[in-house]
Amino acid sequence: MQNLTRDTFTVKGAPAAVLRNAPARDPLIFIHGGIPGSSPYCSGVHIWGGVLDRLAAAHGVLAVDLPGHGETPAGAPTVDAYVEWMADFLSAAGIRSCFAIGHDLGGLVALELATRLPSLVRGISVVSSVALAPTGDGVENVTLAHPPVPLWTRNSQRWAFEQLSYAPDHITEDFLDACVAAAQQPPHRATAAAMRDGALDNEFIPSLMRAKGRFYELCRGPGIPVPVQVIWGSHDRLGSLDQALWLYRLVASRQTAAHFHVINRVGSFPFREDPHTFHQLINSFCEAVFPHTA
């Protein structure tokens, strides 16, 4: 992590934990995925791994811990609240123009943010965002159905990452240390308790369905107002290539600058399993969208 340091911003009076390098024009904003207190792995800034450092060599990089992750206190466990919080965060960080990269649920947050603030979030990468893909009358996905208990321990998280990966090489001890540390932080504990007590079914899932509905409505109507890149792993067990292509079809129906990329032999964390190719794709898209970054 030679280029990146941990830092804390203040968003609406509460701390927001980030990983960042020196401020630069049109930074890359990284929005992680995972549902706190529900996903069997603990996400946060650590999820991005070494690719942040690679990108930080040529770009401003700012990765956030969403509310309920890392050291950022929990808020309302809804997609709407995440989007609201991200808008407040960008304002607090003094960002006027950026490119947002969202993984999984973070892709949905990036997309809503760009739709709401297109002059601020001027392009997005949506990475393995099963949350956005149409599911139709799909069959149950059992990939994460029976995690070893207790949840969020080292072994349980290792299992989850192995289920979601093409190869286990990226699941290093250092990485698991960070995942276990994230699980033990008060924000995650608080969110997990709330989710168990009904917030998942009563608040989070309904908010996800509403957000998906807004996305599909947007795609039928004016479309996404900024350039979009959809990145998918060839071996993503949570979302098939077919689903990814459907997501891309929706995006591409109204937005000219829409790219679709499949990275081979990676699962649900393409940036971890093939940081080299991921880096190359982010660079070539950013350079095409923001020619001055070349």
Add this chain to the structure above:
Amino acid sequence: MADHRQALPDGKWLDVDGVRTRYYDQGSGEAVVLIYGGNFGTSDSASSAYTWSSNLNALAKDFRVVCFDKLGQGFTDNPPDDDYTMRAVVRHAREFIGALKLPPVHLVGHSRGGYAAMRMALEDHDLVKSITIVNSGTLSPGVGTNEVVLSRPPFPRGTRECVRWVYENYSFAPAVVTEEWVDAVMETLALPKYQASIRKMEGEKLATKLFLPELARQKRDTLQWIAEGRLQRPVQVVWGFNDRTAVIERGIELFQLIAAHERRAQFHVINQSGHFPFREHPDRFNRLLAGFVAANS
């Protein structure tokens, strides 16, 4: 946006085993060889090195970029001994690269040129560092829909109107078919040697008697070789999303066939583009190619 609409300068010439070959060779660095599509002897379209006019100069800023007129196409001589086959096209391309004494190259093949690039890589691995395949129905498994989209143009063959109609139907946005592009096609069509190839392919029916059956035979073992994992070079498959002649599903099938054996395989889709994504969105295509070449150098 950079101005890509510049006509190419005068080309160079090289004798490739008796075949006078027109080519361009610009820039320095990693060698990138661009192979366009189409084939000799078609009277309603005619590719030439001009096909890459939006890419040659831009890519030459970072790489040594070579593009040449394939056997019987553009300004290059017709096949000796009436060998109007894809086998002869591939052999000529390989001998051209050999004659230029290029180091192992990054091949970029579009459409029928994608087939030629792949076949060359499969037959001569030492020649190739990486392969980029662009909207190649010729190479992909499955059903091609060229004839469905382009049969019986509503204008007399060989006219500007006909050429324009064909390329507009290949493309997403008709506006991409500029007067300059049509000029370049008309220039090739007017060459006496090109007219001779039309007489061979259409008049003497070599297209259906020789070219297509031989290509179909070769394609069978080409796909077989890929399925066996014989390629062993990094590949990116790039596709214009709205190509009606080589639909996206064929690109995905090709990618999956390659990716089963090759870790360094990528699939990229460019939106609002038909058969020629490198002409409809040159900036995006050039960035994608530059990134891939740099990553596999």
